[in-house]
Amino acid sequence: MAHTIHSRHVHYGWDNGLEPVLEVEPGEAVEFEVVDASGGQLNPGSTAADVARLDFERVNPVTGPVFIKGAKPGDVLEVEILEFGPARWGWTAIIPGFGLLAGEFPEPYLKIWDLSGTGDRAWFNERIAVPLAPFPGTIGVALPEPGRHSIVPPRKNGGNMDIRHLTAGTRLLLPVWVEGALFSIGDTHAAQGDGEVCGTAIETAMQVACRFRIRRDLRLDEPAFIVPGPLASGQDPRGYFVTTGISDDLMEASRKAVRAMIRYLGETYHLEPAEAYALASVAVDLKISEVVDAPNWLVSAFLPQSLFVR
Template sequence: MSGHADTPWRTIHSAHHHCGWDNAIAPVTTVAPGETLTLQCLDAAGGHYNPESTAADIATMDPARVNPVTGPVFVDGAEPGDALKVTIRDFAPSGFGWSAIIPDFGLLADQFTAPRLHLWDYDRTARTPGVFSTHARVPLKPFAGTIGVALAEPGAHDIIPPRRTGGNMDIRDMAAGTELYLPVEVAGALFSVGDTHAAQGDGEVCGTAIESAMDITVTLDLVKGGAPAFPRFSTPGPVTRHLDAKGYEATTGIGPDLMTAARDAVSGMVDHLSRWRDLAPEDAYLLCSVCGDLRISEVVDAPNWVVSFYFPRIVFE
């Protein structure tokens, strides 16, 4: 079979997944630098939800099995101090997804204490906007929420916090065409990926995106001696083109603490959407998470900083 960079030559099944970072996990395959492969990824709940699920199913989700990642993949010749270059080629979405308000999780967990589940049925081929309600449709941009390599420290490490080697970064721009550079800390790098999303806003403020199983095709290469201190990436073009056409509604939070300002900005948008579009606050919060963007607007005018929250008006067109 060919190992040409544009033709995947092997597929790693989602059965080969793990739910934490541990450099003792045996690799499922070995690739040479420059090879391309496809990894089948489960959603963030490991397939817990289906089209008949309800909010009651949130309570039975096993927290020890969230964010499964497919792998690890051993990259021949990768050594500590190298950079693993991951070129994201494409995604094959499943067409089914979910978003949820999970008690005790999310930026406004103290304000939204009851579970809520929204199920998505989107066109996996045309990738037209996902229907949230009669009047709200969310443009899609598939990406990998969790993507990284093993840490040097031995033992099991929680999958939820992002780390210097990547992991659960939830950066919406880990999309097709992006080139990601990860610092290698162990021989072979031990690359894994999962937690795929059909769409998400910057911040993922309620704690979930449009969580959706899908296949991801990547090319893995090495930059010898080129490890960055933290992950860095290059995008192939504009990153919000799918949202920009109709402009934005924006709210702000201002004060001496960035996290408090972020909460104030999101709370303001939830209130604004609830009044402007006659949405239940829970639905406004979910929409903010799947397509609204938190931005740090100012960090130099001490003692107060400005955080803004942008919501794309195209959702209601």
């Protein structure tokens, strides 16, 4: 890789006043060293007590920014995700006050994953293995508004979108809001379910390589992406166990579907509620099944049966 941005070049907010670390021509590729979402506050020896002590001013750092020459407001920046480097370990946490069921899980929880030499799966316990599909949880460009803006929520510039389908080969399309775009990336995940329901995936540090192009053949107000082939989701050869939630509020429908999944995992596979919630976050896909039959909407939670290997 011709260009590498090392992990010391991180920042904690979108700010169009930041000086770029690197300038590149369209068509060039860059390798980024990404720090895990805790900003290095957690390690393989950490416990749930360390989760409760996280400094939220240091979470979700992104590596960058990169100035892409010729990119101007109104353009679209195409970011081709080329490849990911290996990860040695990861973590999944329930953070008090955070997540879809925050009010029901007030205590911190931490799962440390061994990702070294695990091939294409990571073991949750002796019976359950989660397929690995790395992607960046946070990826975006600077906003047009001056000052520092939190990285935590997704916005029109991208940001913390947690789209699990941004795997190698995908092309992300981002509206450009400032000259040079000022692209940054972080929050790499080894695996995640659609919804990331407990608030964390398999969080890990890794390298990720991207190539940049400027597109002037389309206009976007918010991000879009192009997937090069079939989605992994929906392709499990052993099928799925699916729970549903029905409500006049989509968030409550989502909560009901996840509560039912947690209960199923506890009754069928003897997982503690916090374990089931964490497993759902990294392996269960939430899907909006319908939003047309007022007054109630339906959300489904898909559990791949191939997780259960022993």
